[in-house]
Amino acid sequence: MNTALVAAAPRGLVSLRSIAGRIGLLPALLVLLVAGMSAVDAQFYGIINVLNILRNASLLAIVACGQALVIIAGGFDLSVGAVVALASVVTAKTMAATAAAFPGSNVLIIASGVAAGLGCGVAVGLVNGFCVARLRVSGFVVTLGTMSATAGVGLMITNGIPVYGMPEIFVKGFGRAQAFGLPTAAHVALIVILVMVFAQRRTLFGRYVYAIGGNVDAAVVSGVTIQRHIVGTYVVSSVLAALTGILLTAQVGSGQASFGGDRMMLQSIAAAVIGGVSLRGGVGRIEIVAISALFLTILGNALNLLHVDSRLQPVFLGVIMVAAVALDELSRRSKPRV
Amino acid sequence: MSDLELTVAANDTDRPKLTLGHRLWSAVLPIALAVLLLGFAAVDRGVLSPANLLNIAQQTSYLALFAMAQTVVILTRGFDLALGPTVSMVSVGSALAMAGATASGHGAVAVLLAGLGAGFALGIACGLFNGVVVALLGVNPFVATLGSYNIAIGIATTLSSGRPVQGVPAPFSQIFYSGSIFGVPAAIAITFAVGVGLHLLLARTVFGRSLYLIGTNPRAAAVAGLPVKRILVATYVLCSGLAALGAIMMTARTGSGEPNLGGALSLQAIAGAVVGGTSLAGGRGGVGTAVLGALFITILSNGMNLTRIDGYVQMVVLGAIVIIGVLLDRLRQERRQ
Numbered sequence: 001m002n003t004a005l006v007a008a009a010p011r012g013l014v015s016l017r018s019i020a021g022r023i024g025l026l027p028a029l030l031v032l033l034v035a036g037m038s039a040v041d042a043q044f045y046g047i048i049n050v051l052n053i054l055r056n057a058s059l060l061a062i063v064a065c066g067q068a069l070v071i072i073a074g075g076f077d078l079s080v081g082a083v084v085a086l087a088s089v090v091t092a093k094t095m096a097a098t099a100a101a102f103p104g105s106n107v108l109i110i111a112s113g114v115a116a117g118l119g120c121g122v123a124v125g126l127v128n129g130f131c132v133a134r135l136r137v138s139g140f141v142v143t144l145g146t147m148s149a150t151a152g153v154g155l156m157i158t159n160g161i162p163v164y165g166m167p168e169i170f171v172k173g174f175g176r177a178q179a180f181g182l183p184t185a186a187h188v189a190l191i192v193i194l195v196m197v198f199a200q201r202r203t204l205f206g207r208y209v210y211a212i213g214g215n216v217d218a219a220v221v222s223g224v225t226i227q228r229h230i231v232g233t234y235v236v237s238s239v240l241a242a243l244t245g246i247l248l249t250a251q252v253g254s255g256q257a258s259f260g261g262d263r264m265m266l267q268s269i270a271a272a273v274i275g276g277v278s279l280r281g282g283v284g285r286i287e288i289v290a291i292s293a294l295f296l297t298i299l300g301n302a303l304n305l306l307h308v309d310s311r312l313q314p315v316f317l318g319v320i321m322v323a324a325v326a327l328d329e330l331s332r333r334s335k336p337r338v
Numbered sequence: 339m340s341d342l343e344l345t346v347a348a349n350d351t352d353r354p355k356l357t358l359g360h361r362l363w364s365a366v367l368p369i370a371l372a373v374l375l376l377g378f379a380a381v382d383r384g385v386l387s388p389a390n391l392l393n394i395a396q397q398t399s400y401l402a403l404f405a406m407a408q409t410v411v412i413l414t415r416g417f418d419l420a421l422g423p424t425v426s427m428v429s430v431g432s433a434l435a436m437a438g439a440t441a442s443g444h445g446a447v448a449v450l451l452a453g454l455g456a457g458f459a460l461g462i463a464c465g466l467f468n469g470v471v472v473a474l475l476g477v478n479p480f481v482a483t484l485g486s487y488n489i490a491i492g493i494a495t496t497l498s499s500g501r502p503v504q505g506v507p508a509p510f511s512q513i514f515y516s517g518s519i520f521g522v523p524a525a526i527a528i529t530f531a532v533g534v535g536l537h538l539l540l541a542r543t544v545f546g547r548s549l550y551l552i553g554t555n556p557r558a559a560a561v562a563g564l565p566v567k568r569i570l571v572a573t574y575v576l577c578s579g580l581a582a583l584g585a586i587m588m589t590a591r592t593g594s595g596e597p598n599l600g601g602a603l604s605l606q607a608i609a610g611a612v613v614g615g616t617s618l619a620g621g622r623g624g625v626g627t628a629v630l631g632a633l634f635i636t637i638l639s640n641g642m643n644l645t646r647i648d649g650y651v652q653m654v655v656l657g658a659i660v661i662i663g664v665l666l667d668r669l670r671q672e673r674r675q
Binding site for chain 2: 076131135136137138140141142144145146147148149150151152153155156159266269270273279280309311312313314315316317318319321322325326329330333
């Protein structure tokens with residue numbers, strides 16, 4: 001029993017306790033928020049609003065999962081917002097081009113578009129991973145560079161104009177569709193979260209990511225191939241961002257270079273950090289990050305419904321972020337070091 | 339104690355014992371700058387015209403100021419993502435204060451003082467917040483300043499209702515933008531003076547040297563008895579104070595308080611510092627690296643504008659340059675060891 005507990009938290013009992021505290025805190029806040037809002041405003045639990053929340057939370061959760069993985073390995077991915085935009089315009093452009101070449105063959109059109117979009121994610125992720133792992137440039141600087149470059153390519157392809165010409169079935173039958181009462185994005189997000197949670201707990205890759213983030217030297221000595229796994233985290237992060245870009249494209253019905261952006265990047269980091277991922281690396285769990293993405297989305301939605309000036313809303317996000325991390329630091333400090 | 343002095347001394351960028359090869363390596367960026375300038379000049383003669391050179395110097399002075407601000411915190415292994423929003427907030431705040439003072443019928447001097455006071459008060463408040471959260475609460479600088487990033491954006495747009503704030507008096511623009519001292523435009527003169535002062539502060543005072551020690555080895559700094567927390571708070575205040583000065587200069591240039599003035603400045607300032615050779619691992623860099631990096635980025639974008647390179651292509655080039663710059667710097671460091 002004890003070993004199982006330790007295995008669940010690579011940093012030992014101290015962080016286990018602080019994570020346990022967080023598990024209690026975040027869902028409690030979430031329930032409080034939902035209960036409070038339901039009491040105040042009946043619109044909040046109306047089906048339209050709930051679907052709206054689920055859709056947005058799913059998109060954020062997918063990006064945040066990738067971001068969390070990179071941070072757990074001790075890195076940073078500032079490029080995710082730009083990848084969302086690039087994947088969106090590339091998917092739309094490819095679909096439009098294939099549709100012009102092979103009109104009517106919807107399967108081919110959609111497959112090529114999705115493949116091109118995800119391909120962008122793989123490419124950016126590989127560049128990030130290569131620069132960080134091989135050239136050993138700091139992850140912050142590398143992804144700062146690729147963020148600018150990726151956003152530039154996205155704008156270059158489109159000149160900032162939305163791209164149309166996708167098959168109708170991709171938009172109506174996939175992006176805006178609902179199955180079992182849930183929007184497509186929610187299904188995709190659930191699958192992504194389940195796969196990521198499984199990977200984190202049960203695969204070597206997941207365990208190595210913890211090991212690398214927790215203590216690189218120890219990981220090297222234990223025979224972990226550091227470079228390959230670091231590249232892996234950046235590729236996963238970029239591919240998930242690309243997936244979000246494709247989902248957004250399908251939902252909106254056009255490819256736009258304005259999707260994602262700095263806002264999505266900052267929110268994904270906020271979700272990861274509020275979800276208990278430590279920027280020191282080695283600590284964090286995907287399922288909590290997903291809950292934290294849901295929490296952030298509902299918070300934004302609640303502020304909107306309460307008619308809080310949208311200009312004032314970033315203040316709340318900022319205060320909550322700092323408070324969450326400060327609480328974690330203080331609780332860490334009050335316990336004796338192991 | 340002598341050990342500590344050695345650690346600090348080892349971080350001076352130019353030690354006398356360097357060989358010629360090493361010297362060449364540390365000259366990579368200035369050489370690249372010259373090549374860049376000549377390359378652009380080959381395409382368009384206008385690049386080297388006195389008017390454009392003055393223009394470059396003027397543009398550089400803003401970015402250099404922000405890169406210096408950023409360098410101060412990066413030296414201590416910190417970051418200030420909130421720099422851009424701080425600039426926006428100060429711009430809006432000082433414009434509002436000046437408009438208010440003018441409306442209530444105060445004299446020109448009182449109006450100016452109100453604007454400066456409000457601007458610096460907001461900047462220093464932001465720096466205090468960052469410093470307290472980072473140093474006393476022990477929050478990672480990235481998260482702490484990402485938090486104040488959001489808070490400052492919220493305040494800037496709320497104060498201004500998202501619109502430019504009019505009512506910046508002419509003398510204000512005169513002093514901080516269009517005026518000149520001994521024929522040197524105000525922005526350049528101010529940045530030069532600040533640069534000299536900051537260089538002396540970093541290189542010649544105990545406070546300055548302790549920043550390098552904290553960045554190189556925080557434990558050693560604490561063991562040596564430095565008041566690390568107090569110094570860190572002062573560092574963030576200094577950074578935001580410099581940002582506030584830059585914001586005032588930019589407000590004087592635009593002639594109104596702009597809630598979007600800071601825009602991408604946080605990352606640009608970090609890029610400027612880092613391209614110039616400031617190490618994100620702390621303890622290495624200074625006024626020189628900040629100015630060099632800012633100059634490099636400004637010349638690059640000025641040259642690309644004059645040679646009519648598409649703005650979107652410029653984003654790609656800048657991204658690549660940031661990565662290459664840091665990579666070169668790392669190689670240079672390895673050669674040195």
